[in-house]
Amino acid sequence: MKARVHVMLKNGVLDPQGEAVKHALGTLGFEGVDGVRQGKIIELDLADGTSEATVTEMCEKLLANTVIESYQIEIAL
Incomplete structure (x- = not known):
């Protein structure tokens, strides 16, 4: 079984890496x-x-900084 976790900065949190990529593209x-x-x-x-609940616990404890990041879990059997 595989799980894919997408982690992104929450809206309103500055993203200096994103800004650097935007500048480089320009x-x-x-x-x-x-x-x-x-x-x-x-x-x-x-x-x-x-379980997906176990993956959620992994995200909450380690994989995402839930203060500034959000995450989405995809489970593939």
Whole structure:
């Protein structure tokens, strides 16, 4: 079983990496990019029967800083 966790900064939290990517795209001649938000994807290989609640607990305790980040979990059997 696999789980994919998408972690992004919450709206309103400054994203300096996103701003750097936006600036670099403009420098390379790409126009029309009004904003960039950068996040991370964490893929987990899980034992069969591992619950989504367990993955949520992993996110709350380690994988995401829930003060400034939000996360979304996808489970694939």
